[in-house]
Amino acid sequence: MLKLTVAEAAKITGTQDVSKPDTAITALCSLEEAHEGGLCYLTSLEKADLLKDLKASALIVPESAKGQDIPFNGALLYAKNPEWAFILLMKYADAQKQKHTSGIHPTAVISGSAKLGANVSVGAYTVIEDGAQIGDNTVIFPQCYIGKNVSVGKNCYIYPQVVIREECVLKDYVILQAGAKIGSDGFGFTFHDGRHQKIPQIGNVVLGNDVEVQSNTCIDRAKISSTVIGDNTKIDNLVQIGHNVHVGMSSIMCAQVGVAGTTEIGNGVILAGQVGLAGHMSIGDRAQVGAQSGVMTSIPAGQTYFGYPAMPQREAFKLQAILRKLPEMHKEFRTFKKQLEETKNLSFFGKLKKLLGL
Template sequence: MTLNLTVQEIAQITGAEAAQNAQTPVTKLCALDDAQEGGICYLTGLDHADQLGALKAAALIVPEEAKGKELPFNGALLYAKNPEWAFILLMKYVDAKRQKHTAGIHPTAVISPNAKLGENVSVGAYTVIEDGVTVGDNTVIFPQCYIGKDVTVGKNCYIYPQVVIREDCVLKDYVVLQAGAKIGSDGFGFAFHEGRHQKIPQIGNVVLGNDVEIQSNTCIDRAKISSTVIGDNTKIDNLVQIGHNVRIGMSSILCAQVGVAGTTDIGNGVVLAGQVGLAGHMKIGDRAQVGAQSGVMSSIPAGQTYFGYPAMPKKEAFQQLAILRKLPEMNKEFKAFKKQLNEAKNLSFFGKLKKLLGL
C-alpha cells in the first residue's frame, strides 16, 4: 500500500507518539521482514531489537516499553500501546482512501422500478436487483451480483462481484460479502417418501447481523422455516457451508472449509478452526474453541476447547495422541514379551524350574 504522510501525521491517525524526526516522509506500508526505504512497519516486542540496525524502513512503530531505551534503528520511532493495532489503523486509513468502485448506477444494471435505493448507493455493471428490494445509504454493489425479491440490504454494506442474495434475506448494516458468496440458497432438506427423496420447501430466509463479513465462495442456506441467523460481528472464512436453521451468535469466527449441519446453535465468541465439521442438532456454547479438522458429534459446553475425531476435550485428545505416538515402541515390547511367554510355555517342568532358578 502506498501513502504520502509524515511521521507526525501517522501519529495523529494511529494515536501513537512520535518520538523524533516528526517530519520524516513515509511513502509505503511494509512488513517487518520486507522493510523498504521510505516504508513504515511495526514491532510487537523487543526480543530481537538488537537486529534493528539493518532495518531499511523510514519509520517503525514500537511498544511503549521501548521508551528510554537505546534502539539501533536509524529511522523515526513511534511508540504505541499496541503497535499492531496502530499499524492496522494506518492500514484502515489507507484502505479508505482507495477508490474501489465507480460511484453511481451502471447503465447495464437491471433494477426493478419497485426497488428502493438509498442515498449514495453504487450498483455495478450487469447486476440484477429484483422487485421489493431495499438498499440502504452508502452501500456498494459491485458488478454481476444478483439480489432477489424482497431482500433488505442495510447501510454501508459492500457486496463484491458475483454475490447471490436470494429472496427475502436480510442484511443489516456494515455487512461485507466477498466475491462469490451465496446467501439464501435452499437448505438441504428432503423427505424419503414412497421410495424417493422428496424435496421439502425451504420457505425461511437468512439474516446477517451488523458488521458481519462473509468470505468468498461461502454458502449460507436459508431456513426451512424461520431464519438462519448470523450474529453481529461474526466473521466467516472462504468455502464454509452453513446449513439451514443454523444460528450463530455474536463475534464468532469460522475458518476455511468449516461445515455446519442444519439446526446447530453456535454461541457467542466461538472459534471453529479450519475444516471443522459439526453434525446437526447440537449446541456449541459461548467462547468454545474447536481445533482444525475436528469432527464434532455432540454438544460442547461453554468455554471448552475440543479437538480430534470425534472431538473431545483437548487434554484428553492430546493424551490419546501421545499414546498413539508410543504404539510402535509398545508393540515391539509386546512382541518381545509374547515371545518370552511362548518360550516359557514350551519348556518342561524341570526346564521352567531351571530357568526360574537361573541354572
C-alpha cells in the same frame, strides 16, 4: 502510494510522542521488506538488535521503549499497541483506494419497485429484483444477484458474483466477498413413497451488523424461521452453514468448516479449519475446536476440543501420545506372545526359568 508525514501518521493512530515529525512516509511495510519511505512496527524490543540495519524511514515501537537507546536512525512513534496503530494506518491506506466505480452502471437491471438509498453504487450486469431495499452508501459490485424482497443495510460491500436469494436480510456494515451465496435452499428431504421428496425451505438468512462472509461460502436459508449469523462474526472461505443454524456474536469460522442444520453456536466461538459439526447440537460461548476435528456432541462453554471424534483437548493429546507408541507396544506384545508360546510344553519350573531368562 501513501503521502503522509510522521506527524500525520501520529494523528491517525492517536500516537502522542514522535520524533522527526516531518519525515515523509510513502508506504507501509514489514520489518523484513523495509525500504526508504516505509513505516514498520515492532511489538517488543526483543528484536531491537535488528534495527541498526533497518532501511525504513519510520518505526512504531511500544511506549515502554521511551528513554531507551534504540539503534534506529529514522523517525519513531511510540504507541500503547504498535500492531493496532499499524492496522489503523492500513485502514487509512485502504480507504484511499477507489475499489469501485461510483453510481449505477447502465447495464445493471434494477426493478422499478426496488428502493436504493443515498450514494448506492451498482456494478455492471447486476440484477436487483422486485421489493429489494438497499441502504445508504452500500456498494454492489458487478455480476451480483439480489433477490426479491431482500433487505441490505447501510455501508455494505457486496463483491462480484455474490448471490443473495429472496427475503434474506443483511444489516449494516456487512461484507460479502466474491462468490458468497446467501439463502440457497437448505438440504432438506424426506423419504416418502420410495423417493427422496424435497421439503420446501421457506425461511431466510439474517446476517447481523459487521458480519463478513468470505469467498465461495454458502449459508443456507432456514426450513422455517431464519438461519442467523450474529453481529461481528467472521466466516472464512469455503464454509458451509446449514439451515436453521444460529451463530452468536464475534465468532470465527476458518476455511472449510461445515455446520449441519439446527446447530446452535454461541458467542466468541472459534472453529479452526475443516472442523465438522453434526446437526442438532450446541457449542457454548467461547468454546474452541481444533483443526480437522469432528464434533458429534455438544460442547460446554469455554472448553477447547480437538480430534475425531472431538474430545477435550487434554484427553485428545494424551490419546495422540499413546497412538504414537503403538508400533513399539505392538512389537513388545509380539515378543512377549512368542515367549509364552515357547513355554507351552515346558514344566512349571521350566516355564518359570524361561520367563525369567534363567
